[in-house]
Amino acid sequence: MAASQTTIGIIYDYDQTLSPNYMQDEVLFPHFGINAEQFWKKSRELVDKEGYDGELAYLKSMLDYLELDRPTNKELRKLGENLNFYKGLPELFDEMSSVLTAEHRLFGVKIEHYIVSSGLKALLDGSRIAPYVKKIFGCEFGEDAHGRITFPKRVISHTTKTQYIFRINKGMLEPNEDVNDHMPPELRPIPFNHMIYVGDGPTDVPCFTLMKKYGGNALAVYNPDEKDRASFRKCYLLSAHADRIKHIAPADYRAGSHLRMLLEEMVLEIANGIIRRKRAEMEDGMISAPHF
DSSP: OOOOOOEEEEEEOOBTTTBSSOHIIIIIHHHHTOOHHHHHHHHHHHHHHHOOOHHHHHHHHHHHHTTTSOOBHHHHHHHGGGOOOOTTTTHHHHHGGGGSOHHHHHTTOEEEEEEEEEEEHHHHHTSTTGGGOSEEEEEEEEEOTTSBEEEEEEOOOTTTHHHHHHHHHHTOOSTTSOTTSOOOGGGOSSOGGGEEEEEOSGGGHHHHHHHHHHTOEEEEEEOTTOTTOHHHHHHHHHHHTSOOOSEEEESOOSTTSHHHHHHHHHHHHHHHHHHHHHHHHHHHTOOOOOOO
């Protein structure tokens, strides 16, 4: 039996996409007295001089800096309560459903929100946006016998982010489910053309590319308050020169903003397409009664 395929999935990066700040800089480093500039310098040196992957480099640096005072994941979740977001969040997550009409709902159309981040899942789990999100994917630490964080048990890089889009596509949201198992397209709960991916720059390119290849939707956001226009320039290059995305917008998620209108129009386009498909399926399956 085919899946209903009436769910629209909106997938977000986190740092610079939902928040103008990097989560570590905002809540973790101040709490533990870590100098952000020195931290990221050390992390970059691990990449440049020792060949570390970027995400593993920052996780190792974090463990090194916190060696004598390693927190628990519970403590990290508590720190996540202090994360701040762009304007319009977390209200967007509730308000987006209002764009769906009664007819959309009659056909079972709904919206689910996901976050796929190279940041720390524990911080996001404790944030104000966590209750609104179907699933958060991020880097995770295991714990020792005393509950203190030890070795990374899950690392999400900008290239492996695409694995989690496939997980959402197949409904395989738990790490023990093998996302490589074959699943026919008609059984996948959220087809790629029912997805919208929101990112901010080059680290989202693999996800942008995946959306473009399989008929999904993607847009890039930039910080409108940046005076040097660096984030805008990243988005502009992705759109105008790299041809990775069609749309860029300021990271303002409030009702009536450019970004909000783009998201709403994408949702409506997908929702209307679902209705057309459902009606066609009903018509194809209908057998007319005999006429006398």
